[in-house]
Amino acid sequence: MKTTDVTARLASFGGAKWDVHLTARKRIAAGEDIVEMTIGEPDVPVPPELMEQAVTSMRAGRTGYSDGRGELNLRQALAERYSATRGRSFEPDNFLCFPGTQTALFAAMMGVAQQGDEVLVGDPMYATYEGVVAATGADLVPVPLTPENGFRMQADDVAARITPRTTALLLTSPHNPTGAILGRDDLLALCKLAKAHDFWIISDEVYEQMVFEGAEFVSPLTLSDYADRVIAVSSISKSHASPGFRSGWCVGSKAFCDALLPYSETMLFGNQPFIADMTELAVREGSSVAAGMSARFSRRAGLLADRLQAETALEVHRPEAGMFAMINVAPIGMNGDDYAWDLLDHGVAVMPGSAFSASLTSWVRVALTIDDAAFEIALARLISHANSKTQEVA
Structure with a gap:
């Protein structure tokens, strides 16, 4: 049966952009140790x-x-x-x-x-x-x-x-x-x-x-x-x-x-x-949780930028607001899609920049919304992974 023109116009805008995220969810459910940094869920419950x-x-x-x-x-x-x-x-x-x-x-x-x-x-x-x-x-x-x-x-x-x-x-x-x-x-x-x-x-x-x-x-x-x-x-x-x-x-x-x-x-x-x-x-x-979230996300963004730029070749764009930070992975010789899938095998899930624009093929988006303990684990894995890739390129 035929469907309307609008369904055709939207056919390419479905869930494919979220493949890394959905794959990570399945692997986490199967018991794998993966830190999820893909989507912007608040890090506190509903007030x-x-x-x-x-x-x-x-x-x-x-x-x-x-x-x-x-x-x-x-x-x-x-x-x-x-x-x-x-x-x-x-x-x-x-x-x-x-x-x-x-x-x-x-x-x-x-x-x-x-x-x-x-x-x-x-x-x-x-x-x-x-x-x-x-x-x-x-x-x-x-x-x-x-x-x-x-x-x-x-x-x-x-x-x-x-x-x-x-x-x-x-x-x-x-x-x-x-x-x-x-x-x-x-x-x-x-x-x-x-x-x-x-x-x-x-x-x-x-x-x-x-x-x-x-x-x-x-x-x-x-x-x-x-x-x-x-x-x-x-x-x-x-x-x-x-x-x-x-x-x-x-x-x-x-x-x-x-x-x-x-x-x-x-x-x-x-x-x-x-x-x-x-x-x-x-x-x-007003919100009883917004100020706390903003302070935590800002601190985590700063920590991400300071650590990755000091200890790896990765470049971090420091956000002024929101729940995310952007990482440029080109300096370690990878594009964002390959990086995201490879990083998933090293225990961290991030969003490829291509989900947001063809201009971000060298970037990934990282959610700042996980708790501090998980964030520290993710940081260690990000640093280890980036340095191993840098050595491969060298």
Whole structure:
């Protein structure tokens, strides 16, 4: 039987990027001693106060159908939080609630892009972005993010790729996989381009609260002159160590949210009321775990960079935020895919850079989310493996 064009467009964006991770999981389940550093699971459980709120709400009967926009109590909490942090006023109708950032991003992209359009995306990019753009029928236009520029998007690189078909620019700051953060001047230059050429900016801000000491997060939503063309997506998955609850949102102008609402309601019709109550508490009270995670991830990133660069030929890009660090494996004569598979046989699982971009074929992404004892074991194995490969090349 024939399936639709969208299934064909997405056929190459399935699970193959996660082969190393899935193989590692199978081998760990079979009893092998492998340290898993592939995906960004928080290193702490869901805060107990959030669990208790979810259970209390379920027992109180908050298990029925939701408002199609998302529960009003949650949208009110989001409006108050964003008004306090973005320097301008937001109302509940500036928000739509979704199960996680991924769904919010998918819906937002479906609201601004279609067949014949082009969407500019920083390259490297999170593994699902290609599929999100392809689902709309639009063409993805990569904008290079280079190590020389700290993996920060450059306005000149964007300007060189704008065409009459450009309909949106997808930003990720803090960035996955590199941990780079766009500053206010960076965002202002990009927003000026968006206004001059009349395209949308979609900002994935899920790592907003995972910023390391000395760095600062800035949202394009703070640039009030460009507010009507900025859409942001986020969730409690990272900041509140709650990825399994799938609770996220989209924020934009009321006109955009009104236009997207019928699509959202057709897809899922709001979020679960008991999860909305839990998320309201998370939004109002802030995170009891984000600061600790950020401090640990920053410390582990520093330790990784210091040790590998002192004791091996490997090169580490120091992140400013997030859950990951990038390692350039070219100095030991390997590409990222071969390195990841070879390293798996030496007891450490990492993600090949090619999962995020063809430009990262010499890199791997390392999760900083494992506990300190496992991290020390992984470091020792990384150093031993790299030095053995260096000797082979010599």
